Amino acid sequence: MKLIAIGANLPSRYGTPQEACQAALALLEATGTIQVTACSGWWETAPVPASDQPWYVNGVAVIETALSASDLLHQLHMVEAEMGRVRTVANAARVIDLDLIAYDHVLSDDSHLQLPHPRMHLRTFVLAPLCDIAPGWIHPVLLKDARSLLNALPAGEKGPQALRRAAQPE
Numbered sequence: 001m002k003l004i005a006i007g008a009n010l011p012s013r014y015g016t017p018q019e020a021c022q023a024a025l026a027l028l029e030a031t032g033t034i035q036v037t038a039c040s041g042w043w044e045t046a047p048v049p050a051s052d053q054p055w056y057v058n059g060v061a062v063i064e065t066a067l068s069a070s071d072l073l074h075q076l077h078m079v080e081a082e083m084g085r086v087r088t089v090a091n092a093a094r095v096i097d098l099d100l101i102a103y104d105h106v107l108s109d110d111s112h113l114q115l116p117h118p119r120m121h122l123r124t125f126v127l128a129p130l131c132d133i134a135p136g137w138i139h140p141v142l143l144k145d146a147r148s149l150l151n152a153l154p155a156g157e158k159g160p161q162a163l164r165r166a167a168q169p170e
Contacts, residue, residue, distance in 0.1 A: 001137060002063045003101040004028075004076065005117070005126050009047065009056040012084055012095035017057040018042050018166055020083065020096050025061060027079045028098075034075065038062040040129035042166035048123065053093045057166050060101065060129040069103040070113055076100060101126060105140050116140060121149045 006024055008017035015023075021042065028034045039061045047053040065072055076098040083096045101117045108115040120126045121142055127150040130137060135147040142149070 001134065002065060002072070002103050003130065003134075003137070004061045004063055005058065005097075005099040005101050005120075005129075006061060007045075007056045007058040007097040007099075007125065008095055009054045010093050010095045014083065014095075017054075017095075021057055021059055024079055024083060024096050024098060027082065028063070028075070031075060031079075033065055033067055034072070035064045036061050037064055038133045040132035043125065043128050044164050044166045045125035045128075047093075048125065056125060058125040058129055060126060060133065062133060069100065069106050069108065069115060072103065073100050073113055099126075101130075102137075102140070107140060122153070124150070124153055127153070 006021045008020045008024075010017065012020050014020040025036050025039060029036055040059045043058050044055045045058050046055055067075060080096050080098055099117055100113075100115065101120050103115050106115050116139060117126070121139060121144075127146055130146045131150055135145065137146045138144070139146075139149060144152075
């Protein structure tokens, strides 16, 4: 299973952060090399680490592609750039963020491509949406399913002060 995490917390020419997340998926499909086969509901999540930034809108998509993991990551970065993402400092507010979370059972610890994403199991903003569409997905290193990983997070990271469902488009 190939998993992409999608997030944004700044408005852009695509509209609200949620509209930008939806636009990112459309732009990925428009490449002709990526097909979105499932997408979670949208979640609003507090910034990590905690800051005075606006809350994020986050989701996870399952995709199909013949691209290699490295080429897929490059395509994600191209869509981010097309949407106006400028990488400045770590954890800065952003108009879009596309992360390759997992690529089938590929393990990679390369400096530019780490699979599965090395912190995904610590992030409510990845695990909650992932559980919407693939709660039984097994982390290829930790050998635990997504639901177990989410349940293992501290309660404070799953409460309303850190996580809530976004309004879903009709």
